[in-house]
Amino acid sequence: MDTQKYCYEYPRPALTTDCVIFGFDGIEINVLLIERGIAPFKGKWAFPGGFVRMDESTEEGAKRELFEETGIKDVFIEQLYTFSDVQRDPRGRVVTVAYFALVKTSDYQLLAGDDAMKAQWFKLKDVPSLAFDHDLVLRKAHNRLKSKIRYQPIGFELLDAKFTMPQLQLLYESILEIKFDRRNFSNKIMKTGLLIQLDEKVPNVPHRAPRYLMFNKKKYNELQSSGFNFEI
Amino acid sequence: MDTQKYCYEYPRPALTTDCVIFGFDGIEINVLLIERGIAPFKGKWAFPGGFVRMDESTEEGAKRELFEETGIKDVFIEQLYTFSDVQRDPRGRVVTVAYFALVKTSDYQLLAGDDAMKAQWFKLKDVPSLAFDHDLVLRKAHNRLKSKIRYQPIGFELLDAKFTMPQLQLLYESILEIKFDRRNFSNKIMKTGLLIQLDEKVPNVPHRAPRYLMFNKKKYNELQSSGFNFEI
DNA sequence: TTTTCTTTGTGTTATTTTTACACAATGATG
DNA sequence: CATCATTGTGTAAAAATAACACAAAGAAAA
Numbered sequence: 469m470d471t472q473k474y475c476y477e478y479p480r481p482a483l484t485t486d487c488v489i490f491g492f493d494g495i496e497i498n499v500l501l502i503e504r505g506i507a508p509f510k511g512k513w514a515f516p517g518g519f520v521r522m523d524e525s526t527e528e529g530a531k532r533e534l535f536e537e538t539g540i541k542d543v544f545i546e547q548l549y550t551f552s553d554v555q556r557d558p559r560g561r562v563v564t565v566a567y568f569a570l571v572k573t574s575d576y577q578l579l580a581g582d583d584a585m586k587a588q589w590f591k592l593k594d595v596p597s598l599a600f601d602h603d604l605v606l607r608k609a610h611n612r613l614k615s616k617i618r619y620q621p622i623g624f625e626l627l628d629a630k631f632t633m634p635q636l637q638l639l640y641e642s643i644l645e646i647k648f649d650r651r652n653f654s655n656k657i658m659k660t661g662l663l664i665q666l667d668e669k670v671p672n673v674p675h676r677a678p679r680y681l682m683f684n685k686k687k688y689n690e691l692q693s694s695g696f697n698f699e700i
Numbered sequence: 701m702d703t704q705k706y707c708y709e710y711p712r713p714a715l716t717t718d719c720v721i722f723g724f725d726g727i728e729i730n731v732l733l734i735e736r737g738i739a740p741f742k743g744k745w746a747f748p749g750g751f752v753r754m755d756e757s758t759e760e761g762a763k764r765e766l767f768e769e770t771g772i773k774d775v776f777i778e779q780l781y782t783f784s785d786v787q788r789d790p791r792g793r794v795v796t797v798a799y800f801a802l803v804k805t806s807d808y809q810l811l812a813g814d815d816a817m818k819a820q821w822f823k824l825k826d827v828p829s830l831a832f833d834h835d836l837v838l839r840k841a842h843n844r845l846k847s848k849i850r851y852q853p854i855g856f857e858l859l860d861a862k863f864t865m866p867q868l869q870l871l872y873e874s875i876l877e878i879k880f881d882r883r884n885f886s887n888k889i890m891k892t893g894l895l896i897q898l899d900e901k902v903p904n905v906p907h908r909a910p911r912y913l914m915f916n917k918k919k920y921n922e923l924q925s926s927g928f929n930f931e932i
Numbered sequence: 933t934t935t936t937c938t939t940t941g942t943g944t945t946a947t948t949t950t951t952a953c954a955c956a957a958t959g960a961t962g
Numbered sequence: 963c964a965t966c967a968t969t970g971t972g973t974a975a976a977a978a979t980a981a982c983a984c985a986a987a988g989a990a991a992a
Contacts, residue, residue: 472707479754480712483795522711522793526784550782550797552758561754563715565782565795634940651942652980669987675939676987866969883971884951901958907968908958 481552481561485530486517486602488548488566488609489540491573491589492626494635496642498573499595499606502537503586508558509599513590515606517564526565534569538578538587544570544625549608556601568609570625592642610643617643621662621698624683632670632678633657640700656700662688713784713793717762718749718834720780720798720841721772723805723821724858726867728874730805731827731838734769735818740790741831745822747838749796758797766801770810770819776802776857781840788833800841802857824874842875849875853894853930856915864902864910865889872932888932894920 489500501513516537520529527547535541548566556562578587590596592610597603617623623639624631637653657663662684669677688698721732733745748769752761759779767773780798788794810819822828824842829835849855855871856863869885889895894916901909920930 471709474709474711475704475707476712476714477703477706478751479706480708481715481752481754482708483713483715519710520713520784520795522713523786525786526782526795547781549779550758552752552797554755554757563752563758563797565784632940649980649982650940651982654941655943656979672989673939674989675937676941676989678940864969881952882969883953886970887972888950904960905968906960907966908970909960910969 479561481563483520483526484517484562484564485520485526485533486515486564486566486605487530487534487545488515488568488606489534489538489571490568490592490609490613490626491571492639492642493573493589495638497592497626497639498589499592500538500571500578500587500589501595501598503588504599505585512599513588513596514599514602515566516587520565527567530565530567537585538576540569540571540576543572544622548605548612551601551605553601566605566609568612570613570622572626572628574628614644618700619698621660621683621688624685627683630666630668630680630682632680634678636681660698662691662698711793713795715752715758716749716794716796717752717758717765718747718796718798718837719762719766719777720747720800720838721766721770721803722800722824722841722845722858723803724871724874725805725821727870729824729858729871730821731824732770732803732810732819732821733827733830735820736831737817744831745820745828746831746834747798748819752797759799762797762799769817770808772801772803772808775804776854780837780844783833783837785833798837798841800844802845802854804858804860806860846876850932851930853892853915853920856917859915861914862898862900862912863914864912866910868913892930894923894930 491498491500500516502516504510504512504514516533517530518533518536520526521532524532527545531541531545534543534545545567546569548568550563550565552563554561556564573589578589595606598606613622617640623636623643626639627635633654634650636657637648637650640653641647664682664684666680666682668680670680671677723730723732732748734748736742736744736746748765749762750765750768752758753764756764759777763773763777766775766777777799778801780800782795782797784795786793788796805821810821827838830838845854849872855868855875858871859867865886866882868889869880869882872885873879896914896916898912898914900912902912903909
């Protein structure tokens with residue numbers, strides 16, 4: 469039986485999506501990878517992804533694959549770049565539209581890995597050599613995250629609704645790979661007027677407890693439409 | 701005769717590239733468009749573009765189409781975004797990887813328009829409603845250009861090797877849609893240390909003649925590799 | 933109960949960057 | 963030689979950023 473039933477006048481590359489998923493564990497930035505169970509690159513780690521269907525955009529496809537492979541949904545997602553090197557997939561011509569997503573790790577329990585699909589968080593700096601051109605994809609995603617976090621309040625996508633100033637600072641420092649002065653960082657963040665201070669404090673710490681903060685998304689949306697620019 | 705000779709197990713979207721070409725006429729920023737001679741959108745204007753071949757990356761495809769349709773080659777080009785809305789092309793499922801290019805208009809004489817292919821520069825603010833989703837593509841390209849020109853010295857790609865400070869300022873003002881103070885703009889640009897002042901002046905102007913400048917690309921490359929950041 | 937240890941919360945000063953702004957010089961034209 | 967339009971240059975005020983220090987909180991140890 470012939471399975472080659474979709475025919476065209478000219479050859480077409482296959483079209484896939486891949487998704488770089490960033491998470492923050494309270495200390496540093498992590499990336500979610502999936503171990504490939506089949507060739508090519510069997511046993512290597514790669515980003516979740518798959519083929520784009522005819523009735524969905526690439527963004528819809530990326531979201532669908534993200535959910536199917538990790539259970540993650542309704543998170544920040546943004547197109548990163550399209551990788552189209554002729555040789556990037558040994559199986560043939562495959563063009564991939566890569567996305568990157570920011571998730572609150574506490575919202576998702578990774579499925580206990582059956583043999584078919586093993587998913588695991590890696591510290592960004594401990595990510596091993598990846599399948600396909602995913603090393604390049606990751607480098608590009610990290611660069612994008614680095615620049616974007618400075619002029620859009622996307623860092624909060626990686627934190628729980630309630631977080632502390634030290635957590636936020638660790639997040640920025642981990643992504644940007646630089647250190648901030650604790651006082652200047654706090655001043656700058658608070659000066660945006662976008663953080664709500666709660667009275668509640670972190671319990672059971674053997675030192676002065678930091679207060680919880682919340683990001684005021686409503687206020688950000690209001691300010692944004694009147695020409696305000698977030699910047700750290 | 702059956703022309704449907706390329707067959708696959710699963711359906712595949714067609715993959716094209718489109719290229720937004722920006723040019724500067726000395727006064728304001730322009731966009732190069734091509735009038736469609738065939739349906740769909742016959743008579744409407746669109747960006748040059750076409751199908752990606754199996755032996756080329758999308759960037760190579762974009763460059764090839766750019767040259768075939770306008771004669772332009774060896775210019776600044778960068779991937780913009782991939783547009784994949786299911787309905788974006790009435791002929792069927794077509795995903796396009798859009799690029800944007802910056803050209804020195806004086807380097808290219810547009811081919812006298814035969815009936816098959818009419819190319820024309822439009823002032824950015826006078827661009828008519830375009831074919832496909834190219835209005836959206838243009839908006840995205842302009843936004844990218846706006847942000848990129850502030851932190852990468854790409855404005856010089858739009859000017860001749862020799863240019864003047866007033867020209868450079870008009871270029872920035874046209875792209876960013878804001879006005880700069882002439883003195884502050886000049887100070888900021890010169891402080892980068894990337895411009896070479898020539899002794900030559902613009903001839904035959906009925907007022908004090910501005911001096912010619914050149915962008916020091918060599919110095920930029922050196923500085924860049926030692927962690928310098930251009931910023932206007 | 934008091935001391936110790938660690939970390940948070942806050943404010944002031946010095947430095948750097950950005951903005952606002954004015955006047956002399958050039959070059960063709962009448 | 964005066965006129966007109968535009969370039970070249972510098973300084974002062976204002977704003978943003980960077981450097982920096984001390985008091986307060988909270989658990990654990992003495």
